[in-house]
Amino acid sequence: MPYDVVIIGAGPAGSTLARMLNKSFKVLIVDKREFKGKSSSAKTKCCGGLLAPDAQKVLAQFGLALPGEVIVEPQMFSVKCVDLDNRLTRYYQRHYININRELFDRWLLSLVDDNVVIKTKALFKDYRQCEDYIEVDLYCNGKTEKVKTRLLIGADGATSKVRRGITDSQPDVYVSIQKWYKSKQKIPHFISVFDENVTDFYSWVIQKRDCTVVGTALKDTKNCDKKFNLLIDSLKSNGYNFGQCVRTEGAWIMRPRQLKQLNLGQGNIALVGEAAGFISPSSAEGISYALKSGAVLAKSVNQSVDRYLKLYKKNAAQLKLNILIKNLKLKFMYNKYTRKIIMKSGVLSMKLEQDICCKPEAQCLLK
């Protein structure tokens, strides 16, 4: 059966697009993940699983509310910003929602209408342009399957194979590593760590039930283990104790530093979410961009299949502007001198109550 739209990737961008396309289209969404079984399996998306206020706003605009099973304790109301370059620590009030990322993705995919064909455990291999359609090769159930489509959409994340088919240019790509440690301590805030000995981006600590997740994003891909161990040593010398490591995961992560690194597609191939380069270069927050770009592309295709790309480029202008603004913010955040001035000034930061500060976990924050 020829499809109107074939979407590669059922992450937040692909699922949102599939859900919002007109019911009159024949749509296929494909993902190599299984989307069932244990949500802690190694095949799940590697992510910090924090739903930022921007992503919450988009879900609200979609008329969606999170089901309880997607939410993970503890819910945190602050970011502890640890600047090891300047030996400063500050707390800022933030309203993230702590989620189980795999269950979040499964929930989004479950909202896709029955008229959309969903193929999971199916790998996108290749495509070729034919006269007025694209032939797509998928590998599922041990064999290669060919499908025809009018539009091919790459919603296949940071390492998008669809993107590589249309361009050689990539945003700056980092490798991110996350390790999950069984721990008795319950860290009550999201910790962001700035340490230029480890990375020119940042590292993070997030509590997920009885595990402490420590992660970092590294440009220096050759010395990942060394840099990660350096991060752990710095955290330990700041009073944190991690238990047994029960899971190690990694993923590529894009960091678009220039607008020309964003690519929305060409001809009858479009890109959404991180495949297009939509992710915050200052915080690596990508879920809101994935949701928004999926919705913007759906709106554009619904308006006109023939002119969809022109409309998509126009309708995504706000998202591009947003990436530009984050790049401006980044210049202050990632320069240790300006960050020192901002953090020293205490602007927008908050103080912890004395009795909380006396607890072992909090003491080290004040060093």
Ligand SMILES: Cc1cc2nc3c(=O)[nH]c(=O)nc-3n(C[C@H](O)[C@H](O)[C@H](O)COP(=O)(O)OP(=O)(O)OC[C@H]3O[C@@H](n4cnc5c(N)ncnc54)[C@H](O)[C@@H]3O)c2cc1C
């Ligand atoms: C370590 C880490 C921590 C992060 N933490 C956060 C956070 O806390 N909050 C936040 O907002 N953002 C976070 N991000 C960013 C966020 O995860 C991404 O920006 C977001 O998931 C992008 O959504 P997407 O739908 O574009 O792509 P993805 O979520 O990456 O989905 C792409 C899908 O395509 C599938 N796929 C890829 N290739 C193929 C193929 N060849 N064939 C078939 N299927 C394929 C994948 O299996 C996947 O399901 C983090 C990223 C990393 C790496």
